[in-house]
Amino acid sequence: MSSLQFDAVREDKAGPKWAKRWARSWPSYEAWFIARGGDNGPTRAECEAALREHMPELVPVWRRLVMLAGNGDRAARFLSTWCPPSYLGGCSLAAASNGDTVRLVRNYDLSPDLNEGLLLRTEWTGEPVMGMVEFLWGLSDGVNARGLSVALAYGGHSVVKQGFGITTILRYLLETCGTVEEAISVLRRVPSHMGYNLVLADAGGATASVEVIAGGGIALMPKAIATNHQEVTPPERAEFTATYKRHAHLEMVLDTAPDPRRLRDQFQAEPLKQSNYAQGFGTLFTAEYDPARGAMELIWPGESWAQTLESFAEGTRVISYEAAAAGGSAYDSAQAAEAARAWVGFADLDGCAAWSTADWVAFGQSFATRY
Numbered sequence: 001m002s003s004l005q006f007d008a009v010r011e012d013k014a015g016p017k018w019a020k021r022w023a024r025s026w027p028s029y030e031a032w033f034i035a036r037g038g039d040n041g042p043t044r045a046e047c048e049a050a051l052r053e054h055m056p057e058l059v060p061v062w063r064r065l066v067m068l069a070g071n072g073d074r075a076a077r078f079l080s081t082w083c084p085p086s087y088l089g090g091c092s093l094a095a096a097s098n099g100d101t102v103r104l105v106r107n108y109d110l111s112p113d114l115n116e117g118l119l120l121r122t123e124w125t126g127e128p129v130m131g132m133v134e135f136l137w138g139l140s141d142g143v144n145a146r147g148l149s150v151a152l153a154y155g156g157h158s159v160v161k162q163g164f165g166i167t168t169i170l171r172y173l174l175e176t177c178g179t180v181e182e183a184i185s186v187l188r189r190v191p192s193h194m195g196y197n198l199v200l201a202d203a204g205g206a207t208a209s210v211e212v213i214a215g216g217g218i219a220l221m222p223k224a225i226a227t228n229h230q231e232v233t234p235p236e237r238a239e240f241t242a243t244y245k246r247h248a249h250l251e252m253v254l255d256t257a258p259d260p261r262r263l264r265d266q267f268q269a270e271p272l273k274q275s276n277y278a279q280g281f282g283t284l285f286t287a288e289y290d291p292a293r294g295a296m297e298l299i300w301p302g303e304s305w306a307q308t309l310e311s312f313a314e315g316t317r318v319i320s321y322e323a324a325a326a327g328g329s330a331y332d333s334a335q336a337a338e339a340a341r342a343w344v345g346f347a348d349l350d351g352c353a354a355w356s357t358a359d360w361v362a363f364g365q366s367f368a369t370r371y
Contacts, residue, residue, distance in 0.1 A: 002277060003320045004112040004284060006298065010312050014061070018069040018137075021118065025136060026069065033078055034093045047080035054164065054190045055172045063125045065137055081125075081135060081165030083193055090281050091153035092246050092272045093199035095224040096260040103260040104201040104289040106141050106151040107267050108132070109241075111280035112321055119298065121312040126177045130296065131289065138167025138355040139174065141287050143296055145309050146178030147203025149289040155195030156228040156235030156243060161215030163191035169212075180206040185228045191216035192203040197226035197234060203292040217294070225250040237325070241281065245271050249253065264288045264299060276323050287318070 033039075036105040048069040051059050058257060078084075090109025093100065108115065121130040131142020141151035150173055152166055177183040180200045187198070187210055187240055194289070196208045207224035213232055227250070228243040229235035235243055246303045253266050266272060274283045286299040294309035300319050307313065 003114045003318055004115060005118050006117045006119065006285070006305070006317045006319060008119045008121075008313065010121040010308065010314055010317050014064050014068060014124060016123070019064070022069050022136060025116065026075070029136070031072065033074065039074065039076065040145070041077060042083050044076045047077050047082040050082040050164070051080055055168070057125055058168070058172055061137075064225040072100065079137065079349065081138065081168040083162060084135075084165040085131050090228055090241055090274060091151075092250065092267065093153050093197070093209075093226040094153050094250050094263060094266075095199050095264045096254060096258055097201065097205040097207050098193060098257070098260055099205060101260045102147045102203070102207065102291060103203050104151060104199060104207075104291070105261050105263050105267055106199070106287050107272055107274070107283045108155075108285050108287065109274045109281055109283050112277060112284060115284050119260070121305065121307075121309065122205050124207065127142070127175050128294070129171075129174045130307065130312060131170075131174065132307055134167035135165060137171065139170040139333075140167060142170065142174050142296055143289045143291055143309070144174040144178070145294050147291045147294070148177050148179060148183060148200070149291040150174065150198055150200045150291075151287070153197045153226045154228050155197055155211065155230045155233075156238065156241075157195055157233045158236060159195060159214045159232070160193055160235060161191075163193035163215055166196045166212065168193050178202070179204065180208050184208060184210065184220070187212060187218045191218065195230050197230065198228050199224050201289070201291050223251060223254050225254060242271055253289060268299070268301070275322060282321060283327065284321075316339070
């Protein structure tokens with residue numbers, strides 16, 4: 001049996017709560033960063049210049065976080081997420097709107113060892129934002145007070161080019177945009193280092209699915225759904241992740257014109273819900289977003305946790321996951337780490353990608369422990 005602690009934290013201006021989280025998590029991230037040659041990557045000045053060019057509103061936030069982290073060059077480069085290590089995972093996403101109601105729902109599929117379990121509510125740029133944190137300040141999904149919600153899914157291939165980590169881009173969208181249209185405009189100009197799929201929804205009922213292309217550019221999809229493949233590049237491990245099967249199921253769901261309030265039910269059963277925790281591919285949580293209310297709910301079997309931007313309650317939940325994975329093999333964190341390591345491999349790439357073909361945080365932890 002494995003478990004993951006989920007923490008709900010509010011800190012309107014980054015301060016001691018964030019610094020405490022940094023102190024807890026940075027040793028593992030730093031080991032991973034060093035192991036993958038991060039010290040040979042873009043300089044601190046180059047990282048700041050990239051932020052100023054593409055996401056200037058985040059520069060004061062980044063500078064404050066860097067100061068809270070001790071003002072070291074390595075921390076500054078890591079937090080910029082300019083040309084970062086690869087980040088892989090599963091995920092199923094969908095948004096539905098009927099004119100009166102809109103919902104965005106996602107399943108987050110990964111190993112319990114590889115999620116930060118942090119729901120953070122902030123006002124770092126003056127905009128109330130809450131969402132699930134990645135890389136200590138980026139977001140995998142979230143909602144803001146202006147009525148925009150967004151969630152990401154891995155695009156299915158490990159091509160790496162010059163750009164930002166997608167979780168920082170999601171943070172930027174929610175700090176600066178209020179509608180799907182505004183967010184799409186930002187995505188056209190801010191480059192991502194890898195291919196990802198995003199689903200967006202706003203309080204006005206607009207929804208969209210966007211394929212974010214590695215190195216820059218986007219493609220708009222016909223339906224507000226996404227799993228782990230893109231049209232531009234064939235996916236890796238498509239059979240393992242069942243990405244096409246999940247996508248076809250979501251297409252069928254949206255074709256039936258469902259009540260958006262019932263969309264979440266589809267994510268609680270196969271093929272969307274995953275149970276292969278031993279191989280690093282189990283559903284850690286379902287998140288449902290109501291952008292009109294600035295509300296979200298984290299959902300697990302037999303348990304849920306509702307939050308709103310106006311009435312955000314700090315707290316902790318510990319969620320246990322089944323010990324048996326598909327095929328009957330017992331969950332083991334070392335096995336999950338090796339699965340993560342094997343997912344990408346160690347191919348040499350050009351430019352900033354040469355140092356950023358990394359695997360997951362678990363490999364950094366494993367590396368630090370073994371060597």
